[in-house]
Amino acid sequence: MKETTIAGLAREGGVGVETVRYYQRRGLLGTPQRTGGTGLGGGIRRYGEDDIRRLRFIRTAQTAGFTLDEIGELLALDAGEDRHRAHTLARERIVALDEKIAELSAARASLLRLADACGSTSKGPCPIITAFDLE
């Protein structure tokens, strides 16, 4: 069983140590007992696979557009019995994601037109505002 310190956990999660501590303050990650005594760990908190999974989940959920508050709720639900709530949150987010994806796709199309209109071949000003206007 792979145990590590906060720095290792941060590395596994692709975040900084300060970010881990921030998540702990937010209640998203736990703060394990400081291993007392002195031999091989004492006063220093040790983290395991579960913590790594949890941290990675936080990051993934963030890319899905959940706020840290919502992620907190998801983490609470993970242990709980309220399947319905979890289902609802997921559905809501899927709708939001579909909207967002459509929005970004439209923006991409505009940018393509813009890049085209302002192709590096010709000179003079290119109508940036107008390129977006055509949406």
Add this chain to the structure above:
Amino acid sequence: MKETTIAGLAREGGVGVETVRYYQRRGLLGTPQRTGGTGLGGGIRRYGEDDIRRLRFIRTAQTAGFTLDEIGELLALDAGEDRHRAHTLARERIVALDEKIAELSAARASLLRLADACGSTSKGPCPIITAFDLE
């Protein structure tokens, strides 16, 4: 020629008055001359179609993922001669958008699995963290 006050401009752009003023402070929108005298407008700034287009552009560009600083640059380029820079910015943003869209699509797939796994039919806890883990 449709002229309006700051409240009308804000309404057209789908933002609040304070947001318009914020954009002015950031230099993204201009502050027209206050129409002096007293008959039909005096001391109050008036905005026109150009301002509305500009404001809408700002909002659209934001959904494309540009920061307000970048939008400031785009607005400056709109009048300028540097087609190449505009082209570059557009290209860069398209790449970033493609990444973001892929990311959101992956997240959507995870959420679909999650919604499925936590379907409202059965009881008990559902493994939220694990549903995302499978990515």
Add this chain to the structure above:
DNA sequence: ATAACATCCGTACCATGATACGGAGTCAAG
């Protein structure tokens, strides 16, 4: 056993994008 390095923790600060407040001035309607 001691230097070099990490951890722990509280607290402060940062960037981004707004939003709120409050007092003075402007303006249209009754």
Add this chain to the structure above:
DNA sequence: CTTGACTCCGTATCATGGTACGGATGTTAT
């Protein structure tokens, strides 16, 4: 000619998601 809505402007505050600092303590390599 006042009332009520709106504008103007400076300045303050907020929400989100971090990042930085610094002193005390713990750990490890030489």
